[in-house]
Every structure is written in C-alpha cells, then in structure tokens.
Amino acid sequence: MAKSNAPITEHLAYLLAQANREINRQLELRLSKEGVPVEQWRILKVLSDGDGHSMGELADAVLLNHPTLTKMIDRMVSDALVYRVQDPNDRRKVLMFISDRGKVLSKKLNSLAVDQEEHILESYGDKSTSELKRLLESLIDSSN
Amino acid sequence: MAKSNAPITEHLAYLLAQANREINRQLELRLSKEGVPVEQWRILKVLSDGDGHSMGELADAVLLNHPTLTKMIDRMVSDALVYRVQDPNDRRKVLMFISDRGKVLSKKLNSLAVDQEEHILESYGDKSTSELKRLLESLIDSSN
DNA sequence: TTGAAAATATTGAATATTCAACAATTGAAG
DNA sequence: CTTCAATTGTTGAATATTCAATATTTTCAA
Numbered sequence: 001m002a003k004s005n006a007p008i009t010e011h012l013a014y015l016l017a018q019a020n021r022e023i024n025r026q027l028e029l030r031l032s033k034e035g036v037p038v039e040q041w042r043i044l045k046v047l048s049d050g051d052g053h054s055m056g057e058l059a060d061a062v063l064l065n066h067p068t069l070t071k072m073i074d075r076m077v078s079d080a081l082v083y084r085v086q087d088p089n090d091r092r093k094v095l096m097f098i099s100d101r102g103k104v105l106s107k108k109l110n111s112l113a114v115d116q117e118e119h120i121l122e123s124y125g126d127k128s129t130s131e132l133k134r135l136l137e138s139l140i141d142s143s144n
Numbered sequence: 145m146a147k148s149n150a151p152i153t154e155h156l157a158y159l160l161a162q163a164n165r166e167i168n169r170q171l172e173l174r175l176s177k178e179g180v181p182v183e184q185w186r187i188l189k190v191l192s193d194g195d196g197h198s199m200g201e202l203a204d205a206v207l208l209n210h211p212t213l214t215k216m217i218d219r220m221v222s223d224a225l226v227y228r229v230q231d232p233n234d235r236r237k238v239l240m241f242i243s244d245r246g247k248v249l250s251k252k253l254n255s256l257a258v259d260q261e262e263h264i265l266e267s268y269g270d271k272s273t274s275e276l277k278r279l280l281e282s283l284i285d286s287s288n
Numbered sequence: 289t290t291g292a293a294a295a296t297a298t299t300g301a302a303t304a305t306t307c308a309a310c311a312a313t314t315g316a317a318g
Numbered sequence: 319c320t321t322c323a324a325t326t327g328t329t330g331a332a333t334a335t336t337c338a339a340t341a342t343t344t345t346c347a348a
Contacts, residue, residue, distance in 0.1 A: 066296085236313045
C-alpha cells in the first residue's frame with residue numbers, strides 16, 4: 001500500500017515535474033542563443049518534414065493547447081518562419097508549412113538541441129539515457 | 145553521434161515533457177475533486193511537516209518561481225490554508241506554516257494522490273515504476 | 289436533400305505567470 | 319562602526335495562457 005505520508009520527492013508525478021523542469025531549463029538556455037522558445041523549436045521540428053500539418057495535429061504533437069498554439073503560430077507567421085494554407089480537402093482545417101527561413105533556423109536549433117542531448121549522455125551515461133527513454137515511452141503508452 | 149534529423153519523439157526533453165504532461169493531467173483531474181491545483185497540493189505536502197519554511201526554500205521545493213509562489217500563497221492565506229510568520233532570526237525571511245484547515249485538506253489530497261500512484265502501479269507495473277523513479281532521481285542528481 | 293450534431297480553428301475576456309524594479313534586512317570588508 | 323554588496327520577499331507592468339463562446343465547414347441520420 002502506498003503511504004500517504006511519503007515525502008513529495010517520492011511521488012512519480014513530482015519526480016517527472018522536477019526532471020522535466022531541469023532538462024527544459026537547460027534546453028531553453030541553449031535555444032535562447034537564437035532567441036527562440038522551446039515550443040517553437042518543437043513546432044519547427046515537426047513541420048520540417050515538409051508536409052502540411054493541421055493545427056489540431058500540431059497542437060497534439062507539440063504539447064500545446066489549441067488557443068495557445070494559434071497565438072504562437074501568429075507570432076511565427078509574423079517572423080516568416082511558417083505559413084498557413086487552407087486544406088483544400090477539408091476547409092475547416094488549416095495546414096501549416098515551414099518556410100525556407102524556418103528551415104534555416106530549424107537546422108541551427110536542432111544542432112543546439114543535439115548538443116544538449118550529447119551533454120546529457122556524457123554526464124548521465126549512455127545506458128541510463130536509453131533505459132530512461134524506453135521507460136518513459138512505455139509509461140506514455142500505458143497512459144492511453 | 146546524435147542525429148539532428150531524429151524525430152522529436154526521440155528526444156529526452158520531449159519524452160519528459162510528454163510524460164509529465166500526461167501524469168500531471170491525471171493528477172489534476174483527481175485533485176479537482178477538491179478544487180485544488182497541483183501546486184497547492186505540493187505546498188501543503190511540504191508544509192505538513194509542521195516546520196516553518198521560508199518562501200525561497202518553498203519555491204525550490206514546489207518548483208515555482210518566487211513571484212508565482214508569493215501570489216499563490218496569497219490565495220492560500222485568504223483560504224486560511226497556510227499562514228505567514230516573520231522569521232525572528234532573520235527578518236528578511238517569512239516562514240510559512242500550514243493551518244489546521246490546511247492539514248485537513250492536505251490529508252484528503254494525499255489520498256487522492258496515492259490513488260493515482262496506485263493506478264499507475266497497476267497499469268504500468270511495480271518494477272517499471274520503481275526503476276523509472278530511480279532513473280529520474282539519478283538524472284536530477286547528475287544535473288546539479 | 290435537409291437539418292442537427294460534430295469537428296476545426298480562432299477570438300476576447302479572465303486569469304496566471306514572468307520580468308524588472310523595489311524595499312527591507314543582513315553580511316562583510318575596510 | 320560604517321558603508322556597500324548580497325539576500326530575501328513582494329509589487330506592478332508586461333506578457334502568456336486558458337476558458338468559454340463563436341464562426342465555419344463537414345458529417346450523417348432522417
């Protein structure tokens with residue numbers, strides 16, 4: 001039986017929040033070199049397959065609520081990183097595409113993100129990292 | 145060498161964000177029965193040792209920025225869940241304490257949080273859960 | 289075919305968070 | 319001792335997020 005008086009540091013929800021906060025903070029720090037928030041890196045990365053992605057699909061993929069995504073995309077359109085196209089097959093939908101300018105930025109951001117992953121691999125270890133990834137994927141799976 | 149064209153779903157930062165979002169969403173759902181946000185559960189849990197905790201200490205423990213914590217504590221003081229006492233040894237500091245009303249609420253919240261953990265244990269497994277916790281703790285350690 | 293329900297995206301108001309500046313107190317060097 | 323820097327917490331303005339309502343289009347049952 002789980003103990004209700006266990007310290008908060010033993011709760012899975014807390015450990016996840018803490019680890020996420022820390023890793024996110026580090027990534028944020030790197031991406032700030034290009035003045036871009038983590039969410040925009042995610043958006044560019046998803047769009048860099050060149051395909052059109054609807055707002056709903058994108059919101060799921062980048063872990064943002066719909067209205068938040070709409071407003072962030074507005075900014076990115078202003079910065080000419082992405083653009084909207086109405087889906088010809090379903091005119092309720094908007095398809096998002098990455099621009100050339102967006103692709104250039106995306107490359108820089110990816111290399112910053114890869115830097116971070118390599119830094120983690122060094123300090124945390126190859127084995128632990130891949131095991132952690134495996135367990136996280138499986139946790140996410142089991143939650144659906 | 146890490147590949148910069150790897151899908152976002154293979155990045156540790158992304159997997160952590162995704163898992164955290166999902167687990168947090170579930171916890172939020174349970175705690176909403178008492179109309180309390182996850183952060184307030186954390187605050188009450190930390191304070192329920194009965195000791196006085198300074199704002200800075202508390203902010204670290206509950207993963208909130210200082211100004212955000214100040215404003216949340218304001219609300220909790222209004223709700224008579226916690227109270228402030230000036231630290232007699234260092235008058236720059238404010239010591240936070242949990243009230244009797246806070247203790248009562250904290251117990252209910254803890255049992256909701258334990259429910260969730262037990263639910264995770266069932267669907268995700270005992271072994272995986274403790275292994276995941278161990279790896280997360282070690283990741284957090286290696287990041288300091 | 290029509291009309292109601294569902295799906296999709298956006299908007300505006302309400303709420304929350306963050307950043308920078310501030311006030312108060314303590315620490316510590318000269 | 320005095321003064322200046324560091325620590326601690328709060329505030330207000332700027333920014334961001336969320337909730338509820340809206341508009342548009344599609345789906346589907348009658």
